[in-house]
Amino acid sequence: MQSRMRSRxxxxxxxxxxxxxxxDVMLVLLIIFMVTAPLMNLGVDIELPKSNATAIQNDKEPIVVSxxxxxxYFLTLGASEREAVDAEVLVSKVSAFVRQNPEVPVLIGGDERVDYGSIYAVMVLLQQAGAPKVGLMSQPSPPPGKR
Incomplete structure (x- = not known):
């Protein structure tokens, strides 16, 4: 008995x-955040119009992609004429124009019957061209009695 007490x-x-x-938990969380963080910044920066949108007041003529x-695709660079372009020409011309004028506004005007994928493809092309911000154009809604 005494030997047990001594060991205790x-x-x-x-x-x-x-x-x-x-x-271990912190390392797992770190890995999860390292994997998911780059995925959260893959969107295209756009400025969607508000419900009571006013016209954009800007000194520079915008780049308009229709x-x-x-x-x-149709491209209007500043005050030049509207011209039909394909995706490669669109990227090269917008890229060159944005490099010369970094603050120029870039707008997309899409027919209301065109699918969302076509507008999204233009946004991706403009992002590849280096356009910092892209806005969407729209027509003002008619007054309630004029529909």
């Missing part, structure tokens, strides 16, 4: 916190 007397209880499980009901 030699073992002292440790009053320490085991932090290994906490470190998409017709068939999905064809």
């Amino acid at each position: 007397g030699r073992r002292k209880l440790k009053a320490e916190i085991n932090v290994v499980p906490y470190i 998409v017709d009901k068939d999905g064809a």
Whole structure:
């Protein structure tokens, strides 16, 4: 009996916190955040119009990319004439124009019958061209009695 008491007397209880499980949890969370953080910034910056939108007052002529009901692209650079372009020409011309005028507004005007994918494709092309902000154009709604 006495041998049991001696062995118990030699073992002292440790009053320490085991932090290994906490470190494991923190490392898992760190990995999750490192993987998901880049995915949260993949959107295209656009400025959607408000319900009572007013006209944009700007000194510079905007770059206007129009998409017709068939999905064809048309480009108007500043005060120049509107011209039909394909995706590669659109990216190269807008890129060159934005490099010369970094503060120029870039607007997309899409036919209301065109699908959302075509407008989204134009936004991606403009992002590749280096346009910092892209706005969407719309017509003002008619007064309630004029519909």
